[in-house]
Amino acid sequence: QQQVKQSPQSLIVQKGGISIINCAYENTAFDYFPWYQQFPGKGPALLIAIRPDVSEKKEGRFTISFNKSAKQFSLHIMDSQPGDSATYFCAARYYQGAQKLVFGQGTRLTINP
Amino acid sequence: DTAVSQTPKYLVTQMGNDKSIKCEQNLGHDTMYWYKQDSKKFLKIMFSYNNKELIINETVPNRFSPKSPDKAHLNLHINSLELGDSAVYFCASSQRTSGRLTYEQYFGPGTRLTVT
Numbered sequence: 001q002q003q004v005k006q007s008p009q010s011l012i013v014q015k016g017g018i019s020i021i022n023c024a025y026e027n028t029a030f031d032y033f034p035w036y037q038q039f040p041g042k043g044p045a046l047l048i049a050i051r052p053d054v055s056e057k058k059e060g061r062f063t064i065s066f067n068k069s070a071k072q073f074s075l076h077i078m079d080s081q082p083g084d085s086a087t088y089f090c091a092a093r094y095y096q097g098a099q100k101l102v103f104g105q106g107t108r109l110t111i112n113p
Numbered sequence: 114d115t116a117v118s119q120t121p122k123y124l125v126t127q128m129g130n131d132k133s134i135k136c137e138q139n140l141g142h143d144t145m146y147w148y149k150q151d152s153k154k155f156l157k158i159m160f161s162y163n164n165k166e167l168i169i170n171e172t173v174p175n176r177f178s179p180k181s182p183d184k185a186h187l188n189l190h191i192n193s194l195e196l197g198d199s200a201v202y203f204c205a206s207s208q209r210t211s212g213r214l215t216y217e218q219y220f221g222p223g224t225r226l227t228v229t
Binding site: 031032034036041042043044045046049087089093095097098099100101103105106108 | 117144153154155156158161163168169203205210215219220221222223
């Protein structure tokens with residue numbers, strides 16, 4: 001199954017709170033899991049990424065938690081700020097003669113001041 | 114500025130028309146992609162080219178024809194436009210990956226196509 005399921009569809013968090021977005025996949029051929037951030041009118045931009053042999057990766061306020069056995073991974077945004085308001089996409093990569101990214105459905109995150 | 118650029122940013126046209134979207138990258142990458150983002154923001158790959166060679170061709174109607182004149186450019190021509198083609202089309206680029214080696218994909222700003 002070349003699908004990545006993402007939830008929630010939308011999320012509202014107070015400033016300073018923790019934002020959590022979850023993704024799940026079925027295909028064990030996926031070998032790289034990036035998160036993209038997209039602001040209105042802009043293209044997606046890579047935020048942070050992880051490989052399945054690592055359970056957690058942290059970059060500043062952004063952390064990916066990865067559970068290989070459950071085939072789930074999540075993005076945590078600590079101390080969420082209004083500037084973090086954007087749409088977030090999880091993705092999964094597999095290689096079949098070429099690199100292919102399969103994206104989740106996206107989460108619209110709103111941080112209230 | 115080093116980036117992936119697309120023209121036009123907005124495209125409004127009528128059903129049945131033919132239109133093209135252009136993409137250029139000056140990042141020195143050798144692989145370029147076209148993605149379609151529908152009204153629900155779902156992002157799906159359409160095509161990928163490496164050094165002017167088509168390497169990914171997802172299930173896309175024949176009305177869509179990508180063309181890569183050189184590795185820095187990837188254009189998308191759409192014939193006989195339909196209402197369902199309305200979407201945002203993103204171009205992206207990266208270095209060619211091989212097996213487990215992964216390179217980041219850089220996305221352009223998108224072209225919003227509206228078919229009336």
